[in-house]
Amino acid sequence: MKDGTTNVLIVGVGGQGVLLASEILCEVAKTMGLDTKKSEVHGMSQRGGVVTSHVRFGKKVHSPLIEEGAADVILAFEVAEGLRWVHYLRSGGTIIVNEQKIIPPITTTGKFSYPEKVEDTIKARVPKTTVIDAYEIGKKLGNTRLVNTILLGVLSNDLDLEESKWLQVIERMAPKGTGEINKKAFIEGRAAK
Amino acid sequence: MEMLLSGNEAFARGVFEHGGEFASAYPGTPSTEILETIARHFKADIYAEWSINEKVALEVAVGASWGGARAIAAMKHVGVNVAADPLMTLSYTGVGAGLILVSADDPSLHSSQNEQDNRFYGKFASIPVLEPADSQESLDMVKDAFEISEKFDTPVLFRMTTRISHSKGLVKIGERRTVEHAGFERNIAKYVMVPSNAMVRHKLVIERLEALKKFAETTTLNMVEWGDKKVGIISGSVAYQYAKEIMPGASFLKLGLGFPLPMNKIMDFASKVDRIIVVEELEPFYEEQILAAGIPCEGKKYFSNFLELNVERVREGFIEAGVLAADTAQKKQTHESVLPRPPVLCPGCPHRGVMMAIRKLGVFVTGDIGCYTLAALPPLETIDTCLCMGASVNHAFGIEKAKKTKKKTVAIIGDSTFLHSGITGLANVVYNRGTQLTIIVDNRITAMTGGQDHPGTSKTLMGDATHAIDLVQLVKALGVEHVRTIDPFDQKETFAVLKEEIEREAPSVVITTKPCVLFPSKLKPTTKFHVVLEKCTACGACFRIGCPAITTSSEKNEKGRAKSQIDFELCTGCTLCAQVCPEEAIQEIKKA
Numbered sequence: 001m002k003d004g005t006t007n008v009l010i011v012g013v014g015g016q017g018v019l020l021a022s023e024i025l026c027e028v029a030k031t032m033g034l035d036t037k038k039s040e041v042h043g044m045s046q047r048g049g050v051v052t053s054h055v056r057f058g059k060k061v062h063s064p065l066i067e068e069g070a071a072d073v074i075l076a077f078e079v080a081e082g083l084r085w086v087h088y089l090r091s092g093g094t095i096i097v098n099e100q101k102i103i104p105p106i107t108t109t110g111k112f113s114y115p116e117k118v119e120d121t122i123k124a125r126v127p128k129t130t131v132i133d134a135y136e137i138g139k140k141l142g143n144t145r146l147v148n149t150i151l152l153g154v155l156s157n158d159l160d161l162e163e164s165k166w167l168q169v170i171e172r173m174a175p176k177g178t179g180e181i182n183k184k185a186f187i188e189g190r191a192a193k
Numbered sequence: 194m195e196m197l198l199s200g201n202e203a204f205a206r207g208v209f210e211h212g213g214e215f216a217s218a219y220p221g222t223p224s225t226e227i228l229e230t231i232a233r234h235f236k237a238d239i240y241a242e243w244s245i246n247e248k249v250a251l252e253v254a255v256g257a258s259w260g261g262a263r264a265i266a267a268m269k270h271v272g273v274n275v276a277a278d279p280l281m282t283l284s285y286t287g288v289g290a291g292l293i294l295v296s297a298d299d300p301s302l303h304s305s306q307n308e309q310d311n312r313f314y315g316k317f318a319s320i321p322v323l324e325p326a327d328s329q330e331s332l333d334m335v336k337d338a339f340e341i342s343e344k345f346d347t348p349v350l351f352r353m354t355t356r357i358s359h360s361k362g363l364v365k366i367g368e369r370r371t372v373e374h375a376g377f378e379r380n381i382a383k384y385v386m387v388p389s390n391a392m393v394r395h396k397l398v399i400e401r402l403e404a405l406k407k408f409a410e411t412t413t414l415n416m417v418e419w420g421d422k423k424v425g426i427i428s429g430s431v432a433y434q435y436a437k438e439i440m441p442g443a444s445f446l447k448l449g450l451g452f453p454l455p456m457n458k459i460m461d462f463a464s465k466v467d468r469i470i471v472v473e474e475l476e477p478f479y480e481e482q483i484l485a486a487g488i489p490c491e492g493k494k495y496f497s498n499f500l501e502l503n504v505e506r507v508r509e510g511f512i513e514a515g516v517l518a519a520d521t522a523q524k525k526q527t528h529e530s531v532l533p534r535p536p537v538l539c540p541g542c543p544h545r546g547v548m549m550a551i552r553k554l555g556v557f558v559t560g561d562i563g564c565y566t567l568a569a570l571p572p573l574e575t576i577d578t579c580l581c582m583g584a585s586v587n588h589a590f591g592i593e594k595a596k597k598t599k600k601k602t603v604a605i606i607g608d609s610t611f612l613h614s615g616i617t618g619l620a621n622v623v624y625n626r627g628t629q630l631t632i633i634v635d636n637r638i639t640a641m642t643g644g645q646d647h648p649g650t651s652k653t654l655m656g657d658a659t660h661a662i663d664l665v666q667l668v669k670a671l672g673v674e675h676v677r678t679i680d681p682f683d684q685k686e687t688f689a690v691l692k693e694e695i696e697r698e699a700p701s702v703v704i705t706t707k708p709c710v711l712f713p714s715k716l717k718p719t720t721k722f723h724v725v726l727e728k729c730t731a732c733g734a735c736f737r738i739g740c741p742a743i744t745t746s747s748e749k750n751e752k753g754r755a756k757s758q759i760d761f762e763l764c765t766g767c768t769l770c771a772q773v774c775p776e777e778a779i780q781e782i783k784k785a
Binding site: 013014023026027030035036037038039040041048049050061062063064065066067068069070080081083084086087088089090091103104105106107108109111112113114115121 | 195197223303304327355356359360361362363431434435437438441503504505508523524525526527528529531532533534535536537571572733736739740741743744745757
């Protein structure tokens with residue numbers, strides 16, 4: 001967290017909710033009175049493409065993009081995506097990997113295959129690797145759509161942001177009528193690590 | 194109050210706060226959210242429309258400006274090419290109330306066919322270019338843009354980029370303030386660009402540019418931030434943020450007015466620092482002008498004009514220039530090689546059925562701009578060309594007239610793209626006695642940019658019901674006698690109709706009739722399919738239709754080839770895979 005700026009890279013596949021998660025993170029940072037920026041590319045993402053969201057917060061943030069090798073935390077919604085972006089992590093940084101695997105249709109061409117033992121490769125590179133099965137936790141809570149909020153709960157352990165602010169923002173930004181269950185999902189995620 | 198806004202949202206907010214009353218656009222990434230934001234939040238105060246194309250978008254905004262309303266027209270960078278005809282002479286006529294043309298450039302071609310640098314349009318047309326460097330400036334500079342436009346009687350080019358448009362930052366917001374303007378007033382010498390009048394106006398444009406140059410010297414849009422005097426950095430837009438991040442202690446001249454440049458200010462700045470380094474994305478737009486003014490500077494030597502800049506590229510450039518120690522760089526980590534995820538047609542996409550049938554017909558296919566261009570990628574690989582909006586119809590015609598190609602050529606174009614600029618091409622085909630088949634893949638929406646309405650959808654951007662253009666009637670009126678509609682999910686019919694129309698020695702049009710699966714709302718499947726593994730022989734026929742719902746299963750055939758499986762959640766029940774399976778192994782899931 002050089003110069004007091006925290007860099008969080010959230011990665012996944014189109015449709016997983018990466019953008020909403022980064023939006024919530026930014027709002028929490030904002031509520032704490034911090035300057036915050038985030039950057040992502042829309043457009044093709046809806047169609048199964050790779051999605052990344054760069055989130056930065058601190059006293060004053062200039063670049064909307066994180067420099068390679070400078071991310072304090074990477075939150076990967078999908079295993080292979082965690083591997084794809086692991087070079088963004090600074091030495092001593094943390095990567096959180098959701099166990100979900102999304103196998104792209106390109107594998108049916110036989111030209112590409114989904115990498116094996118991805119978690120092990122990541123663990124070998126990053127001492128601070130957390131692997132989490134957010135889908136399973138969501139199922140226990142009765143709704144697999146909570147994966148997003150659960151992962152934010154896990155992420156919150158590695159960030160210097162107040163729990164009360166997280167809960168406040170989640171309540172405000174969750175779809176109508178799902179505030180309570182989302183807050184519960186966040187707390188479950190926070191406890192899961 | 195502060196809000197977390199993207200550059201596009203902040204710009205839209207700026208139009209609201211600074212008295213904008215009219216906004217038009219044709220959707221195009223990365224500009225689309227500007228009009229969506231205006232229509233969603235400010236439609237009580239600002240009229241907003243999807244125009245049929247960018248030329249129309251600019252021209253209606255010009256009309257609004259002449260008619261006394263502060264107006265904006267927004268488009269992606271290549272859209273400005275379409276609007277370039279009115280733009281170049283609009284510079285001569287000038288405006289009524291303030292007029293802003295937003296160009297959202299796409300360095301790195303995240304979702305575009307090129308990465309042209311539209312700051313050159315400012316120089317080309319002799320009009321000022323504003324370049325916001327973050328969301329706050331995207332809002333604040335709307336005020337400057339309207340004021341400059343009105344003070345200097347000029348349209349203003351508001352140049353954003355993907356990183357400005359789609360990055361979010363904190364923005365201080367304010368109240369709406371309006372400015373009174375009279376309606377249209379007759380002024381033939383100003384508004385009628387016949388040669389005798391235009392000549393006079395061109396002289397005024399030259400004088401205006403001189404006045405703008407003087408303004409550039411004093412405006413607070415261009416700011417000097419003094420630091421260490423060993424190096425002076427001249428930068429603008431998001432490149433400034435990257436440079437500031439890496440060299441916070443250096444001296445900066447930050448340009449908010451990217452054209453015309455404040456040459457005296459630059460000369461003064463240069464005289465006080467040891468050397469000047471220009472950091473700009475894409476082309477050496479500032480650099481060449483500064484060099485031409487006789488001020489030594491360096492730029493593209495260290496920061497290539499290929500693709501967008503980022504923190505690491507700017508750092509490497511500074512290290513190469515010798516103004517930053519090499520050991521400040523982050524230690525390069527090895528990149529893992531992970532399989533690509535190219536964008537694909539959605540499960541249940543109606544374009545897939547057309548591509549499958551076309552593939553069997555052994556023709557060349559000239560393509561256009563839209564989701565269907567994704568069929569150029571494996572495994573479908575059915576699109577042979579893609580150049581710009583509306584070009585498919587004309588390319589097919591040209592290939593036919595060149596008479597060198599034995600195979601037939603078919604044009605494929607979407608509904609929104611056809612309305613944008615395909616109609617004229619088709620009229621040309623009929624007029625000049627072409628014989629091609631043009632397929633309009635009509636999914637009733639502008640899908641690629643996220644589902645925007647157009648003149649064929651019966652709804653306006655502001656949500657009002659309106660007339661929907663009947664494509665069959667339209668095409669017939671152009672003189673195409675053979676017009677047929679098909680259901681692309683019926684492979685037998687689709688193949689038969691396309692075959693017949695390809696062979697026809699007269700211009701023909703086939704129009705598909707099934708809507709997009711995502712927009713305006715996600716279609717709910719009424720049935721689902723699965724693979725009966727005992728019947729599947731792993732022949733791969735279903736893999737070759739490129740459906741994201743179909744993947745390899747862990748079951749293998751005797752040769753070790755993987756059998757297929759269908760993701761229950763993703764399947765839309767479109768039936769296309771079942772129609773290509775030779776073993777009838779893909780079957781409907783019977784409801785219990």
